Amino acid sequence: MRPGAVALLVALAGPAAAQTAPEDAARFGPETGPGALVVRGTTDVALFAPLLDAFVASLPGIAVAYEQWGSNDLNAVTLAGCRGEGTPADLVVSSAVDLQVKLVNDGCAHPHSSLMTVALPPSAAWRDELFGVTEEPAVIVYNRDLVPPDEAPRSRFDLIDLLRPDDSRYAGRVATYDIEESGLGYLFAFADSQQATTFGSLIEAFARSRAIATCCSAEIIQGVAEGRYLIAYNVLGSYALDRAQEDPRLAVVAPEDYTLVLSRAAMIPRGAPNPTGAGLLIDFMLSDEGRAALAAQHLLVEDGGHLLPDDDISLYRPIALSPTLLLGLDQQKRETFLARWRATFSQP
Amino acid sequence: MPHRDAHTASLALRLALSFALVLLLGGTALALSAFAYGRQAAQRAYDQLLIGAADQIAGSISVHGGAVVVDIPASAFDLLALAPDDRVLYAVLDPQGALITGYDGLTLPASRFATAEHAGEPVRLIRVGRQFSERNYAGAVDVVVGQTTRARDALARDITRSALLAVAPFALLMAGLSAFAVRSALAPLRRIEAGLAAREPRDLTPLDVAVPPEIGQLVATINRFMARQVRQFEIMRNLIADASHQLRTPVAAMRAQAELAAEEPDPERQRAIVERIHNRAVGMSRLTDQLLNHALIIHRADAAPHDALDLRRIAIRIAEEIDADDLLLDLPEDEVACRGDALSLAEAGKNLVNNAMRHGAPPVTLAACREGGLAVLSVRDRGPGVPEALWAGAGARFDRTGAVTQQSASIGLSIVSAVAAAHRGALRFGRRPSGEFEAALTLPAARR
Numbered sequence: 115m116r117p118g119a120v121a122l123l124v125a126l127a128g129p130a131a132a133q134t135a136p137e138d139a140a141r142f143g144p145e146t147g148p149g150a151l152v153v154r155g156t157t158d159v160a161l162f163a164p165l166l167d168a169f170v171a172s173l174p175g176i177a178v179a180y181e182q183w184g185s186n187d188l189n190a191v192t193l194a195g196c197r198g199e200g201t202p203a204d205l206v207v208s209s210a211v212d213l214q215v216k217l218v219n220d221g222c223a224h225p226h227s228s229l230m231t232v233a234l235p236p237s238a239a240w241r242d243e244l245f246g247v248t249e250e251p252a253v254i255v256y257n258r259d260l261v262p263p264d265e266a267p268r269s270r271f272d273l274i275d276l277l278r279p280d281d282s283r284y285a286g287r288v289a290t291y292d293i294e295e296s297g298l299g300y301l302f303a304f305a306d307s308q309q310a311t312t313f314g315s316l317i318e319a320f321a322r323s324r325a326i327a328t329c330c331s332a333e334i335i336q337g338v339a340e341g342r343y344l345i346a347y348n349v350l351g352s353y354a355l356d357r358a359q360e361d362p363r364l365a366v367v368a369p370e371d372y373t374l375v376l377s378r379a380a381m382i383p384r385g386a387p388n389p390t391g392a393g394l395l396i397d398f399m400l401s402d403e404g405r406a407a408l409a410a411q412h413l414l415v416e417d418g419g420h421l422l423p424d425d426d427i428s429l430y431r432p433i434a435l436s437p438t439l440l441l442g443l444d445q446q447k448r449e450t451f452l453a454r455w456r457a458t459f460s461q462p
Numbered sequence: 463m464p465h466r467d468a469h470t471a472s473l474a475l476r477l478a479l480s481f482a483l484v485l486l487l488g489g490t491a492l493a494l495s496a497f498a499y500g501r502q503a504a505q506r507a508y509d510q511l512l513i514g515a516a517d518q519i520a521g522s523i524s525v526h527g528g529a530v531v532v533d534i535p536a537s538a539f540d541l542l543a544l545a546p547d548d549r550v551l552y553a554v555l556d557p558q559g560a561l562i563t564g565y566d567g568l569t570l571p572a573s574r575f576a577t578a579e580h581a582g583e584p585v586r587l588i589r590v591g592r593q594f595s596e597r598n599y600a601g602a603v604d605v606v607v608g609q610t611t612r613a614r615d616a617l618a619r620d621i622t623r624s625a626l627l628a629v630a631p632f633a634l635l636m637a638g639l640s641a642f643a644v645r646s647a648l649a650p651l652r653r654i655e656a657g658l659a660a661r662e663p664r665d666l667t668p669l670d671v672a673v674p675p676e677i678g679q680l681v682a683t684i685n686r687f688m689a690r691q692v693r694q695f696e697i698m699r700n701l702i703a704d705a706s707h708q709l710r711t712p713v714a715a716m717r718a719q720a721e722l723a724a725e726e727p728d729p730e731r732q733r734a735i736v737e738r739i740h741n742r743a744v745g746m747s748r749l750t751d752q753l754l755n756h757a758l759i760i761h762r763a764d765a766a767p768h769d770a771l772d773l774r775r776i777a778i779r780i781a782e783e784i785d786a787d788d789l790l791l792d793l794p795e796d797e798v799a800c801r802g803d804a805l806s807l808a809e810a811g812k813n814l815v816n817n818a819m820r821h822g823a824p825p826v827t828l829a830a831c832r833e834g835g836l837a838v839l840s841v842r843d844r845g846p847g848v849p850e851a852l853w854a855g856a857g858a859r860f861d862r863t864g865a866v867t868q869q870s871a872s873i874g875l876s877i878v879s880a881v882a883a884a885h886r887g888a889l890r891f892g893r894r895p896s897g898e899f900e901a902a903l904t905l906p907a908a909r910r
Contacts, residue, residue: 219549221581241547241612308536437550438539446532446554446563 134191136181143170143177150177151391154192155207156185157378157413161352165407169398176391185210185297189217195383196222202383205392207247209350210297212439214379218243219437224382226393230400237434238377244435246377247399248413251351251430252302254367255338255358261365267345269370270312276345277319285323289334289343292327293455298376299329302348304442304451305374305433312371316347321458339363350376355412368429375432378413474644481640485633492629493622500621504614508545509575509588515541516590516607519552523605528598530556532563545613551580551587552608557601568606583610650677654684666692694761701757708753712746752873759809760880766803768885770908773798773807773830773837780811781828789815792829799908800837802885807839807903810881813874814841814901821845822899832907836887840902847899848875853891878903 140159141150155162159182166178181203183191188208195202196217208214217223223243231245238246254267267273276284291299306313319325326343328334331353337343339361346354351366358364380399382392398404408414433439441447518538524531532554542550553564568587569578576587587608594600650673657671668685716739723735774793781791811828818826822845829840878901879889887905894900 221549221583236546241549436543436546437548438536438543440550441534441536441539444532444534444563447534450531450533 134187136183138182140166140180141177142166142180144175145177147175147177149387150179151205151388151395152179152181152201152203153205153207153392153395154181154183154188154203155378156183156188156209157207158182161356161411161413164410165399165404165413168403168407169395172398172403173394176394178395185213189213192217192222192383195385196220198385201387202385204386204388205380205382205395207378207380209250209376209378210301211246211376211379211433211435212301212442213297214244214381215240215435215437215439216443217383218381219440222381222384224384224386224389224392226382226389226396228393228397230397234400235432237432237436240435240437243381245380245396245400246432246435247380247396248352248376248378248408249415249432250376250378250413251368251415252348252374252376253351253354254369255335255346255349255354256365256367257338257341257344258363258365260341260344266365266367267369268367270310270316271371273345273347274312274315274319277323277325282323284344286326287342287344288320288323288325288347289328289337289345290320290325290347291334292329294452295329298331298350299348300448300451301376301433301442302374303455305431306348307451309372309374309431317455317458325459327459335364348374351415352412355415359412370429372429372431375415375430377432377435379435474648477644477647478640481637481644485636485640489629489633493626496625496629497618497622500618500625503621504617505586507617508609508611508614509586511541511544512586512588512607512609513590515539515552516588516605519554519607520590520592520603520605523554523592523594523603525594525596525599528596530554530562530594530599530603534563542607542609545609547612548610549580549583549585550609551585551606553606555604555606557603559604562603564606568608570604570606578608580608580610583612585610586614650674654681658684666695690765697757697760701753704756705750705753708749709746712742712749716742716746749873752877755809756873756877756880759806759877760884762803762806766806768801768803770799770801771804771807773800773839773905776804776807776811777828777830777839779804779808780815783808784812784815786815786819786826788824788826789819790825790827792827792831794831796832798830798832798837800885800905801908802905806881806884810878810903811839811841813877814839814903817841817874817901818843818845822847827898833904835907836904837907838902838904840900842894842898842900844898847893848891848901850891875901 136154138159140163142163143150153166159180162180162182166180170176170178185208188206189210191200192202192206194200206214206217218241223241225242226245227242231239231242234245254273256266265276267276273288276282277288291302293300293303303313306316325347328337331350334343334346334349335354335357338346339357341363351368354364354366358366380396382389382396386392399408405414442451515538518541519532519534522533522535522538524533534552539550542548551565551568553566553568554562555570556562559570571578571587571589574589576589578585578587585608587606590605590607591602592605593602650671653671654669654673654677657669666688668688669681671681673681719735719739719742723732723739726732726735774797777791777793781789815826815828818841822843824843827842829838829842831838831840875889882889882903882905885905887903890902890904892900892902
């Protein structure tokens with residue numbers, strides 16, 4: 115890896131200062147015995163635990179040490195491992211799939227191939243090195259108490275229509291990710307811009323209605339639940355569904371025009387101490403048992419997940435794991451996109 | 463004989479190996495060219511992707527307020543994603559070679575296309591330039607796009623495999639045709655084999671099998687061999703027939719005389735009978751010698767290899783072996799060259815000389831000379847010679863009815879005649895202007 119490319123990626127990691135420690139950690143399986151499989155991911159420990167519990171239960175004697183990282187930090191630490199600095203993890207599972215593609219493109223991955231991985235659809239795998247293990251739609255969340263059923267948005271067009279009137283009561287009450295702060299928000303917004311011309315009208319509507327760009331999933335969903343925001347756009351479905359399960363105020367909608375679906379990307383870093391064990395975990399995540407554990411935490415919306423009318427999964431637009439994702443990481447492209455975003459949101 | 467078996471097996475095997483070698487070489491050449499073609503086709507196809515992507519990126523470059531802005535269209539990456547498993551590299555560089563956007567540290571290829579390495583894999587790079595001559599920005603902006611070579615390698619393999627699969631049936635057809643060709647080329651040999659196998663054990667007539675010219679030589683050789691066998695048979699049969707006939711009568715006579723002698727009381731007459739028995743025994747001994755000689759010489763004349771020789775030397779050898787004072791030699795100064803077996807010729811000449819000495823009148827002359835295309839070994843004497851009426855038949859087979867003395871002369875001539883035949887020559891009688899009788903062995907002269 116050339117130093118120049120590293121500099122580029124560090125610059126891309128955004129304004130958040132790189133941390134060198136995980137946000138959270140947990141160990142699964144036997145507490146003693148030979149070294150545990152080190153898995154680093156962006157998924158909350160609580161959401162990932164059932165899967166890892168099932169995994170260590172299926173393979174007696176194996177232990178997993180899970181570390182929860184922020185996506186940019188995780189990318190930075192993985193990249194450092196690729197350059198030979200620090201110990202690489204055995205498996206990295208990140209929602210920042212564009213950064214994962216970049217890591218693979220830079221030769222930082224160890225290939226893995228099995229009956230499970232070859233059965234993956236082309237959009238959910240790249241080069242036998244990167245595998246999509248979850249299916250999480252980008253959803254609209256609204257407050258059931260404050261948004262009357264006849265106004266509940268079913269699509270982006272509905273949302274634009276709600277925001278159109280000058281005296282719209284949704285003005286200033288719609289929230290979405292601040293894409294300068296959130297890698298995931300940027301990923302979704304960029305995918306939206308590639309997907310349809312609706313995006314232009316949408317951010318225009320956001321601008322006119324002084325929509326709130328903020329961080330992060332948990333806070334946005336909390337805001338909707340508490341009524342600070344009426345509607346949240348492009349929220350990661352897994353978190354929204356998880357919260358909606360316990361909070362009846364929250365309603366989750368997959369847009370009917372199209373719904374982006376994110377697959378968290380799993381990659382075995384080059385130089386991983388235990389690539390075989392990591393391969394087993396990937397295969398487990400793709401197995402029926404693993405998928406069931408992921409689905410239980412809404413990390414996987416099987417058969418549409420009852421989010422769309424008639425569960426019409428043809429409206430799902432998976433964010434394909436392919437080098438096309440590198441486009442969003444292009445310095446000038448990103449700068450141009452952010453400039454447009456900033457210009458829209460800073461309008462009076 | 464295992465050696466012989468190995469040889470017979472190797473004929474078909476050798477043909478098969480030759481065909482296999484030809485097919486193998488042809489197949490290898492075909493595979494190599496298919497692979498070269500496949501590589502070239504794959505290279506061209508995927509280079510088009512690179513060109514398309516690079517052109518799209520170059521087309522998205524614009525200058526705003528003195529700064530270069532690149533707004534790469536997603537279609538450029540979609541185009542590159544047609545090689546689904548390949549890594550992508552790209553960079554846009556300003557006229558000074560500094561990075562505007564993309565991967566830093568990419569070396570600018572010297573030519574339009576180049577091959578480099580990225581993260582341990584070969585990459586194909588393309589470079590496209592775009593010239594700007596704005597008021598506030600001038601110079602060439604370079605776009606470099608690269609891709610690893612998995613897809614093109616796979617396509618090259620695919621094309622090669624398809625080409626080979628398409629060619630495989632033809633190769634099989636060729637192999638089948640070869641097998642057919644081998645079989646039909648060997649068919650005349652099998653016909654000869656069948657022709658020989660179907661024969662009666664004693665049938666030595668020439669083979670009459672339709673064969674191509676290449677094998678005609680073989681058939682001719684077989685036929686020549688069989689003709690020689692026929693002659694040898696003939697010689698053996700004649701010898702046995704002659705010997706039994708020639709020896710039976712004198713042996714019976716001697717037995718009768720011996721019985722007579724045993725009963726003869728008068729010692730004087732008894733001695734006379736013994737004398738006669740002795741004479742007859744001497745004659746018979748000579749006859750036996752000649753019979754055996756005859757068989758030996760005829761066999762030899764037919765079987766021995768023919769060498770280049772000089773008839774004068776043969777004449778001298780005859781004179782030395784006969785060692786008679788009254789034998790005259792008449793030899794020319796020039797060589798009398800011909801081809802033949804020296805021993806048979808000398809034996810034939812001795813027979814002629816012996817005949818002349820025994821039955822003719824001195825002086826006996828032994829001569830060697832050339833007569834046009836003939837080399838002639840002749841014996842002349844002043845005797846009456848062979849009666850002219852018998853000249854034509856003399857020597858063909860000797861007369862079995864005459865007296866012993868005449869028989870021996872007759873055997874001698876038949877040896878000469880057989881030797882002449884074996885040398886493609888003739889036995890010739892004549893009377894010279896001087897009145898001498900001449901018996902001559904004429905052979906085709908060798909070119910000097």
